Amino acid sequence: MTDEEILAEFRAAEALLQGHFLLSSGRHSEYYLQCARVLMDTERAGRLAVALAAKLPRDLRQAIDVVISPAMGGVIIGHEMGRALGKPAMFVERPTGTFEFRRGFALAKGAKVLMVEDVVTTGLSSREAMETVRAAGGEILAEAALVDRSAGTVDLGVPFYPLVAINFPTYAPDALPPELAGTPAVKPGSRSIAA
Known part of the structure; x- marks a missing residue:
């Protein structure tokens, strides 16, 4: 798929939102990608x-033993990546604030893992999930994501393969442009705001 075909999928799903959004990173943006909307259509x-x-x-695809994604945002695309690659798919979740394996998921020692996310902005969720995988004995080979919105600055410590890069400006809370400063921010994501 070309970048334009990918963006057409987001537009068709009405997943590209405009307004004043408070991102999980604590930064603000005029645009938000609601990946849950683009993924709700199974096809x-x-x-x-x-x-x-x-x-x-190809060599990476062949080396993967399991796909793991952080809950919530990465669960659907992680599952679909498992299907596309013919590999098992699991997720880690944070019921008490720290990622962990639950629901009977267990990782074989030395398992080669592809981490999968929906959107990567700062990479915080990815790095935290990777720590959990490594602590369980897994080896992270790479990360894949639907969207890189880090402006190419994210460093995950492993090769990173986004489907598309979409770089909307983000702002620190004390540096909002006037058009955002005058409107209340909406928190559309699933994660608590970073401290």
Whole structure:
């Protein structure tokens, strides 16, 4: 899929929102990508996962033992990536604030892992989930994501394969442009705000 075809999928799902948004990173933005909307159509989710899997080098695709994603945002695309790659898919979640394996999920010692996210902005969730995987004995080979909105600055410590890069400006709370400063911020994501 081309970048324009990918963005067309987001537009068709009405997943590109405009307003004043408070991101999980604590930064503010005029735009928000609601990946849950683009993934709620199972056919669309499958197409996007196949396109994302195709971005991975062949040797990497063959080396993967399991796909793991952080809950909540990464669960659907992680599952679809598992299907696209023919690999098991699990997720880690944070019922008490720290990621952990639950629901009977267990990682084999030395398992080769592809981490999958919906959107990467600062990479905080990804790095935290990777720590959990490593503590369980897994080896992170790479990360894949639907969207990189880090402006190419995120460092995950492993190769990173986004399907598309979408770089909307983000602002610190004390540096809001006038058009955002005068409107209340909406928190559309699933994670608490970073301290």
